[in-house]
Amino acid sequence: xxxxxxxxxxxxxxxxxxxxxxxxxxxxxxxxxxxxxxxxxxxxxxxxxxxxxxxxxxxxxxxxxxxxxxxxxxxxxxxxxxxxxxxxxxxxxxxxxxxxxxxxxxxxxxxxxxxxxxxxxxxxxxxxxxxxxxxxxxxxxxxxxxxxxxxxxxxxxxxxxxxxxxxxxxxxxxxxxxxxxxxxxxxxxxxxxxxxxxxxxxxxxxxxxxxxxxxxxxxxxxxxxxxxxxxxxxxxxxxxxxxxxxxxxxxxxxxxxxxxxxxxxxxxxxxxxxxxxxxxxxxxxxxxxxxxxxxxxxxxxxxxxxxxxxxxxxxxxxxxxxxxxxxxxxxxxxxxxxxxxxxxxxxxxxxxxxxxxxxxxxxxxxxxxxxxxxxxxxxxxxxxxxxxxxxxxxxxxxxxxxxxxxxxxxxxxxxxxxxxxxxxxxxxxxxxxxxxxxxxxxxxxxxxxxxxxxxxxxxxxxxxxxxxxxx
Numbered sequence: 001x002x003x004x005x006x007x008x009x010x011x012x013x014x015x016x017x018x019x020x021x022x023x024x025x026x027x028x029x030x031x032x033x034x035x036x037x038x039x040x041x042x043x044x045x046x047x048x049x050x051x052x053x054x055x056x057x058x059x060x061x062x063x064x065x066x067x068x069x070x071x072x073x074x075x076x077x078x079x080x081x082x083x084x085x086x087x088x089x090x091x092x093x094x095x096x097x098x099x100x101x102x103x104x105x106x107x108x109x110x111x112x113x114x115x116x117x118x119x120x121x122x123x124x125x126x127x128x129x130x131x132x133x134x135x136x137x138x139x140x141x142x143x144x145x146x147x148x149x150x151x152x153x154x155x156x157x158x159x160x161x162x163x164x165x166x167x168x169x170x171x172x173x174x175x176x177x178x179x180x181x182x183x184x185x186x187x188x189x190x191x192x193x194x195x196x197x198x199x200x201x202x203x204x205x206x207x208x209x210x211x212x213x214x215x216x217x218x219x220x221x222x223x224x225x226x227x228x229x230x231x232x233x234x235x236x237x238x239x240x241x242x243x244x245x246x247x248x249x250x251x252x253x254x255x256x257x258x259x260x261x262x263x264x265x266x267x268x269x270x271x272x273x274x275x276x277x278x279x280x281x282x283x284x285x286x287x288x289x290x291x292x293x294x295x296x297x298x299x300x301x302x303x304x305x306x307x308x309x310x311x312x313x314x315x316x317x318x319x320x321x322x323x324x325x326x327x328x329x330x331x332x333x334x335x336x337x338x339x340x341x342x343x344x345x346x347x348x349x350x351x352x353x354x355x356x357x358x359x360x361x362x363x364x365x366x367x368x369x370x371x372x373x374x375x376x377x378x379x380x381x382x383x384x385x386x387x388x389x390x391x392x393x394x395x396x397x398x399x400x401x402x403x404x405x406x407x408x409x410x411x412x413x414x415x416x417x418x419x420x421x422x423x424x425x426x427x428x429x430x431x432x433x434x435x436x437x438x439x440x441x442x443x444x445x446x447x448x449x450x451x452x453x454x455x456x457x458x459x460x461x462x463x464x465x466x467x468x469x470x471x
Contacts, residue, residue, distance in 0.1 A: 004178050005120055006132035009113040012076055012171045013133065015164055016106045019083070022144035022160050026152040033157065036092045046210040047096050049398060051103025053202035056390045057248050058195055059111040060383035067184045068119065068383075072112045073172050079105030080168035087161040111390040118374050118382050120180050123453045127316050127371045131309035134367045143302070146295030194247035197236035202391050204229020209395075209402040222402075248391070249384045252377065257321075257449050260441040261372040262389060266396040268329055268365055271336050271435030273400025274427070275358075278408075279339065282424040287344045300352040304359030312367045313455070320456035321372050321449050325442040328365035333436030335361065340425035340432075365438075375450030404431060 023030070023045065031041040062071045082102030089095040114133065121129045151159050204225050211222030240246040253259045276298070283294035316324055335358040342351060373389050374382060404427050411423035451457060 004174075006117055006129045008171065008174045008178055009072075009117055010133050011167065012072075012109055012175070013113055015167050015171070016079065016109050018144045018147070019102070019160075019164060022148035022151075026148045026157045026160055029152050029157045030095070034089060034091055034095060040092065041095070045099060046207055048099045048103040048106070049206045049210055049394065050203045051100045052107045052394050053206040053391070054199040055104050055107035056111060056394065057198040057202065057387055058190070059108050059390065060115070060387035061190055061247055062108065063112045063115050063182075063386075064185045064383050065190075068112055068116045068182045069175070069179045071108055072116055072179065073175050075105045075108030075112060076168050076171045076175070077105070078102075079109060080165055081105075083161040083164040083168070087158040107390075111386040114370070114390075115383055115386040116179055116182075118386070119182060119379060123375070124455060126374065126453050127367065128313045130371045131312040131363075131367045134305075134309070134363055134370060143299065146292055146299060149292055149295065189245065191243055191245060191247040194236060194239055194243060197232055197239055198248055198391075201229050201232035201236050202395065204232055205395055206398045209398040212402045212406065248388055249381070252381060252384060252388065255376055256445065257372055257376040258385065260445055261369050261375075262392050264325065264329065264438040264441040265366075265369040265373075265389070266392050267441075268332065268369070268435055268438035269393060269396035270400040270403060271333060271431045272362060272366075273397035274404035274431045275336060275339070275400075277401045278404045278424060278427055278431070281408075282339075282342070282421070285419060286421045286424055297348065297351060298355065301355040301359030301362070304356040304361075305363035307356075308360050308363040308367065312364060315364065316368060316371075316454040317456055320447060320451065321368060321375070321454050322442050322445045322447055325365060325368050325372070326439040328361045328368065329439035329442070330436050332358065332361040332365055333432045333434075333438070336435055337429055337432035340428040343421065371453055372450050375453040400431070403434070407431075 027041055027045075031037055034041075059071075079102055082098050082100075082105055085098035085101060086095060089098050117129050117133060118126065148160060151157070151163075206229075208222045208225030208227075208229060211217050211225060212219050236248075237250060240248065240250045253262070279298050280294045283289045283297060287294075289297070319327070335354060338354050338358075370389070373385055377385055407427040407430055408419060408423045411426050412419050415422070448457065
């Protein structure tokens with residue numbers, strides 16, 4: 001495998017993933033500088049998620065129509081322009097618009113980058129390539145908070161965005177030199193009605209869940225927005241059944257491997273979306289740690305994520321997709337539940353050990369599920385698969401944060417006590433159960449699902465074929 005290909009794609013995705021979380025610790029400084037409140041600014045940051053939700057569905061069509069390599073380079077350029085605009089913002093409106101532009105670029109970078117990797121990598125090497133690509137998505141959110149605090153404290157919040165400029169320019173240069181060319185499909189016509197309906201559906205759900213998990217607007221506004229998004233999703237489903245080439249082809253769900261990967265992956269990401277929200281809060285509010293101390297603890301799970309990539313291929317080759325995904329879901333969920341047992345008296349070494357193990361199994365699950373998405377579909381369907389997978393990821397991560405925040409709010413409301421360790425313990429247990437439910441869609445898969453990608457039982461099958469030939 002040409003490792004330079006996934007590494008270039010991974011650097012661009014790391015830039016996006018880190019940027020979306022690095023801002024969290026810098027909100028007070030940004031809000032003060034542009035003359036608004038941190039709570040208002042936090043709600044404004046949801047415009048980035050809304051832009052992702054609107055433009056992710058069209059990413060597959062863009063890649064097919066104009067060429068995946070060209071769209072990927074353009075997406076990095078749009079993201080860099082949005083980053084510069086964020087750094088130059090002097091008002092809430094300017095910052096909101098700049099974040100929306102960033103979201104437009106980010107919406108194309110992730111799914112199109114994954115599409116380039118799938119089309120350029122032989123299926124028997126896809127797991128190894130996905131392992132390299134999965135690490136940024138796990139490391140970025142962990143590096144973001146401590147890095148954001150460091151840059152804001154010792155430099156200026158503007159550098160959070162300006163640092164993307166040299167990284168993005170290098171990404172454009174190397175992607176232009178290394179990424180393979182893919183011929184555009186000139187006859188591809190945009191499903192305009194589907195684009196509008198899918199954009200309204202995804203953005204409504206994501207924005208509504210973000211409102212529910214943030215104290216900036218009444219929860220009723222968030223619930224109404226989610227309901228409107230679900231209504232648009234129902235209308236899109238009706239449209240997709242009649243359209244000849246829908247922007248998101250829901251007929252892919254007839255493939256059992258693809259269906260299991262999307263449903264199981266979404267359930268697991270509820271936990272993955274909630275943990276980065278819950279852990280720093282617990283460490284700072286419940287344990288009394290500083291943001292930097294909290295960030296250094298949570299960062300330890302990145303060590304497990306990085307270690308996994310070296311053995312992902314061998315693990316799937318031995319166990320196959322079904323067994324590995326079931327085990328990773330159950331063990332990953334169980335390790336989330338262990339977080340409920342943490343107290344200020346828990347030795348830091350024990351906390352780090354649990355977080356490293358959790359990072360390992362979380363990364364193993366994502367690498368396996370991301371590869372299974374493409375394991376049994378044709379190349380012509382790959383662009384549709386990347387868009388559906390990316391949209392489901394954004395919705396499930398937003399749902400995870402909303403679930404975590406909702407449990408904290410419900411616990412404090414029922415008990416009448418201030419936010420404490422009991423509320424966090426309840427949240428971790430509920431999120432852990434939801435995460436372990438991700439194993440259910442994979443249990444019913446045949447044992448040989450995706451063997452062409454995982455390599456599972458290939459040697460035994462070859463021996464059996466040789467024996468039959470000899471007879």
